[in-house]
Amino acid sequence: MSGKVVLHYFNGRGKMESIRWLLTVAEVDYDEMLLTKREQYLELLSDGSLMFQQVPMVEIDGMKLIQTKAILNYIAEKYNLHGKDIKDRVKVNMYSEGLTDLMEMIMVLPFIPDPKPKLENIETKSKERYLPVFEKALADTVYLVGGKLSMADVLLLECTLMLEEKFTGILADFPNVKSFQGRMMRIPAIDRFIKPGSKRKPQPDEHYTKTVMEVFDVKKLSF
Secondary structure (H helix, E strand, O other), rough: OHHHOEEEEOOOHHHHHHHHHHHHHHHOOEEEEEOOOOHHHHHHOOOOOOOOHHHOOOOOOOOEEHHHHEEEEEEEOOOOOOOHHHHHHHHHHHHHHHOOOOHHHOOOOOHHHOOOOHHHHHHHHHHHHHHHHHHHOOOOOOOOOOOOOHHHHHHHHHHHHHHHHHHHOOOOOOOHHHHHHHHHHHHHHHHHHHOOOOOOOOOOOOOHHHHHHHHHHOOOOOO
């Protein structure tokens, strides 16, 4: 097996996108094996590559890792993006899991027949539950935890960009978060990633949702 990191997922964002972001910030190059047909998924199942029969799956350091949070934590530990000690790490994890919860609400929208009520709920929760936490945390610091770049910062940038795609001007009342976003986007690896032609995936479209449904052989996904 090649020493290069290999990502097994669809040609879209989903749960793999945060992993792409973190690898990008760690400046780790990777290949992608894109799932486009059900037969590819069944082959991964048959050869035992998918614990719990799930993707994302990431080949790294001779392992086949599944479960998004476990993968993110491994990458963060390996590339010094997880805090300097156990207290920092638990703070990074709390911020990261909160952001993951919010981003997962957005991820399911393409699979919902009428996303409008969900969108309204996401906007309300973003403004009242999530963004105030980060606005306060960034009041007098450059990064969220321990004065250094961590996984939590990377996920916050990803999340704010996703929110702005759905809700123009949502950061208007959160100047600390907006300033943080600007600083993060000046990091060279991130600057390259957000430009056209990078490995960053676009917003999901009908082709993406159709492929996911066909690969999993389902008529309807429940959330």
